[in-house]
Amino acid sequence: MSRLGTESAFDVLARARALEQQGRSVIHLEIGEPDFPTPAHVIEAGKRALDEGWTKYGSPQGMLDLREAIAAYISKTRSINVDPACVCVVPGGKPIMYFTMTALIEEGDEVIYPNPGFPIYESLIRFLGAVPVPIPMVESRGFSFDLDLFRDRLSPRTKLVVLTSPQNPTGGITPAEDVARIAEMLRDRDLMVLSDEIYTRIVYEGEAKSIASFPGMLEKTILLDGFSKTYSMTGWRLGYGVMPKWLAAAVSQLMVNSNSCTASFTQRAGLAALLGPQDCVTAMVAEFRRRRDVIWKGLNEIPGFRCALPAGAFYAFPNVTGTGMSSKQLADLLLNEAGVACLDGAAFGQYGDGYLRFSYANSLANIEEALERIRTVSRRWASGVTTGVRAGRDNQEA
Numbered sequence: 409m410s411r412l413g414t415e416s417a418f419d420v421l422a423r424a425r426a427l428e429q430q431g432r433s434v435i436h437l438e439i440g441e442p443d444f445p446t447p448a449h450v451i452e453a454g455k456r457a458l459d460e461g462w463t464k465y466g467s468p469q470g471m472l473d474l475r476e477a478i479a480a481y482i483s484k485t486r487s488i489n490v491d492p493a494c495v496c497v498v499p500g501g502k503p504i505m506y507f508t509m510t511a512l513i514e515e516g517d518e519v520i521y522p523n524p525g526f527p528i529y530e531s532l533i534r535f536l537g538a539v540p541v542p543i544p545m546v547e548s549r550g551f552s553f554d555l556d557l558f559r560d561r562l563s564p565r566t567k568l569v570v571l572t573s574p575q576n577p578t579g580g581i582t583p584a585e586d587v588a589r590i591a592e593m594l595r596d597r598d599l600m601v602l603s604d605e606i607y608t609r610i611v612y613e614g615e616a617k618s619i620a621s622f623p624g625m626l627e628k629t630i631l632l633d634g635f636s637k638t639y640s641m642t643g644w645r646l647g648y649g650v651m652p653k654w655l656a657a658a659v660s661q662l663m664v665n666s667n668s669c670t671a672s673f674t675q676r677a678g679l680a681a682l683l684g685p686q687d688c689v690t691a692m693v694a695e696f697r698r699r700r701d702v703i704w705k706g707l708n709e710i711p712g713f714r715c716a717l718p719a720g721a722f723y724a725f726p727n728v729t730g731t732g733m734s735s736k737q738l739a740d741l742l743l744n745e746a747g748v749a750c751l752d753g754a755a756f757g758q759y760g761d762g763y764l765r766f767s768y769a770n771s772l773a774n775i776e777e778a779l780e781r782i783r784t785v786s787r788r789w790a791s792g793v794t795t796g797v798r799a800g801r802d803n804q805e806a
């Protein structure tokens with residue numbers, strides 16, 4: 409247990425709630441879940457499923473008609489040919505990480521993963537006794553890898569490579585030509601790729617290309633996706649992985665040993681989400697884009713902050729080294745003095761130090777109020793800000 413990590417967003421949420429209980433006002437920009445309700449037709453499908461008796465055990469791998477719909481959806485959106493036998497439906501995106509890593513990794517294996525990145529990757533790598541090989545996400549490259557460094561870090565012991573695009577916490581998208589080069593580097597190696605594509609529909613600039621679409625890659629890729637972010641269904645617990653059949657068998661066995669199956673009525677709601685109208689997704693992304701533009705502009709106006717334009721997901725990740733304060737001090741100050749909850753970038757790995765993560769899954773009015781509050785407290789550090797061309801250091805140099 410001592411090797412298992414956590415997700416600090418939940419800790420910050422608890423601290424923010426404690427302040428609220430003392431009567432303080434806090435704007436929540438720490439939690440990574442869409443603030444929109446689950447679309448009405450999906451809720452209806454879930455209710456109907458309960459009435460129709462979808463309240464029993466089902467297949468550990470997931471219902472066949474849902475797996476068929478997922479296979480058709482992934483085949484279409486990633487331009488590949490997915491067999492429903494390669495789809496595993498599980499309670500959320502996270503279990504795909506947990507189960508596939510448990511199935512694949514032996515002690516001493518090396519695992520390459522993005523840093524800063526979703527903290528659960530590193531937590532599981534350490535838990536399984538593997539060797540974490542973090543690769544910095546480079547701010548000046550739109551938060552994607554330095555590909556020369558990536559090549560250098562590959563070794564005969566590399567068993568798994570984790571990719572995320574659009575990315576949490578940076579909002580970066582790996583350019584298609586980089587994904588192509590990564591595929592070339594990995595194609596002939598004896599390893600697997602975990603491609604976390606949970607934010608793939610939340611894109612503002614360019615396209616998030618899946619590594620599974622490149623020749624020879626589908627058979628060595630676990631494509632992780634789900635309903636949490638796209639359909640605002642975080643609490644329903646519904647996600648899936650597309651993977652080779654031999655690995656799907658292992659994941660099903662782990663499901664039998666843990667959850668038995670994913671909740672049946674939840675799967676019926678997921679089917680309605682996938683097959684029903686998609687204008688709810690379009691409207692959500694349009695609203696996120698409006699907020700992104702406001703928060704990006706506003707953060708760049710704060711003394712000592714420098715924020716790259718997020719290309720996807722719903723996170724802004726400003727470099728705050730120009731303030732002269734550590735990102736941890738600053739996150740604490742913003743929570744305690746300004747009533748704005750955000751996360752220290754270091755919570756996503758050592759290369760996230762010097763950055764803050766703001767989730768803009770909150771109303772435009774609240775985002776504007778948060779920016780105003782940050783501007784007000786910025787007087788504390790504004791006099792010490794270096795007014796050079798690039799005040800802060802980039803994470804490459806960290």
Ligand SMILES: Cc1ncc(COP(=O)(O)O)c(C=O)c1O
Pocket residue numbers: 440499500501502503526572575576604606634635636637642646647
């Ligand atoms: C990159 C990434 N992958 C996966 C997940 C987990 O999704 P789920 O809630 O479906 O388990 C998250 C949630 O924050 C995430 O940010």
